[in-house]
Amino acid sequence: MDMIWRMVAIGPADHLRPALERLENQDPSPVLGCSLFEEDGPETVRFDVLFAEQPRLDEFLEALGIDEAQCEIAFGPLPEEDWVRLSLEGLKPVEAGRFVVYGAHDRESVPPGKTGIEIEAGPAFGTGHHGTTKGCLIACDRLADSQSPKRVLDLGCGTGVLAIAAALVWPQAEIVATDIDPEAIEETVVNVKKNKVEARIESFVADGFDDERLSDPYDLIFANILAGPLQQLAAELAQRLTPGGVAVLSGLLEHQIDAVEAAYRGAGLTPAGQELIDGWAILTVRAEGRATA
Numbered sequence: 001m002d003m004i005w006r007m008v009a010i011g012p013a014d015h016l017r018p019a020l021e022r023l024e025n026q027d028p029s030p031v032l033g034c035s036l037f038e039e040d041g042p043e044t045v046r047f048d049v050l051f052a053e054q055p056r057l058d059e060f061l062e063a064l065g066i067d068e069a070q071c072e073i074a075f076g077p078l079p080e081e082d083w084v085r086l087s088l089e090g091l092k093p094v095e096a097g098r099f100v101v102y103g104a105h106d107r108e109s110v111p112p113g114k115t116g117i118e119i120e121a122g123p124a125f126g127t128g129h130h131g132t133t134k135g136c137l138i139a140c141d142r143l144a145d146s147q148s149p150k151r152v153l154d155l156g157c158g159t160g161v162l163a164i165a166a167a168l169v170w171p172q173a174e175i176v177a178t179d180i181d182p183e184a185i186e187e188t189v190v191n192v193k194k195n196k197v198e199a200r201i202e203s204f205v206a207d208g209f210d211d212e213r214l215s216d217p218y219d220l221i222f223a224n225i226l227a228g229p230l231q232q233l234a235a236e237l238a239q240r241l242t243p244g245g246v247a248v249l250s251g252l253l254e255h256q257i258d259a260v261e262a263a264y265r266g267a268g269l270t271p272a273g274q275e276l277i278d279g280w281a282i283l284t285v286r287a288e289g290r291a292t293a
Helices: 013-024 057-064 080-090 104-109 131-143 161-169 182-194 227-232 234-239 254-266
Strands: 003-012 033-038 044-051 072-079 094-096 099-102 115-118 151-155 174-179 201-205 218-224 241-253 269-277 280-287
Touching: 003 013, 013 033, 013 044, 013 057, 013 241, 094 131, 099 104, 099 131, 104 115, 115 161, 131 161, 131 218, 131 241, 131 269, 131 280, 151 161, 161 174, 161 182, 161 201, 161 218, 174 182, 182 201, 227 234, 227 241, 227 254, 234 241, 234 254, 241 254, 241 269, 254 269, 254 280
Parallel strands: 099 115, 151 174, 151 218, 174 201, 218 241
Antiparallel strands: 003 044, 003 072, 033 044, 094 099, 241 280, 269 280
16 A cells, blocks of 8 residues: 555544544445544544545545535555654554553563453454543453353454454463454454464454354353444344353443443343443443352
């Protein structure tokens, strides 16, 4: 890739967060990657988007509902060498509970007593910088003190970061990582080797639970996807949880909590906690029965 294009929009959070949601719901995605971070406080955010080729910016903004009058927008080409530098600068270590997610350039910066996970920037989702991934890692950290799952599923694994975290805190567990995107599985394979847990994690391409290898029940399921697919998969996910099993759900915004919770209540699961990080919700639900031991 010789050149990529970058758009940066800085504006009100309540205007740009819905734009991010619209973009993340597009399938296939029209972009290489995107991120949203607070800019001088929670009310103003920076929406950063990368393109593999020059887009029609006016059409892109219209499709996402971005009003140029409300935002400061910069757009232009970004040479490949600048993308590499940008990736490294942007991927500062992220601390989430006991975990620190870092790139190779920060390998020596993991504090003593923390569990490091090495993940590089790439096409797959899950470097820890997005609120959903960070929230799921925090949930994993909390569950490590109360759960001892024998089987763990990372559904929609992206980079495999949640599967790797599970392998590091539950050395006795069998762990499966799946994603609908073959590129994500390729990245997961690389990352599990990099973190020396390849013997513990089986990873393969799957669309939801549409694979016979996912027919056995799990004690813990991570599903960091989107609100729509989460609702569609509620019944199947509930069927895959053991009695007392736990699922950590993310990829939904605050206003989507009620609809997602309703879907999982309808599937027979009990809400067991929620957290908001950067406007994104992380829900924990539990199957009735004895706790997983």
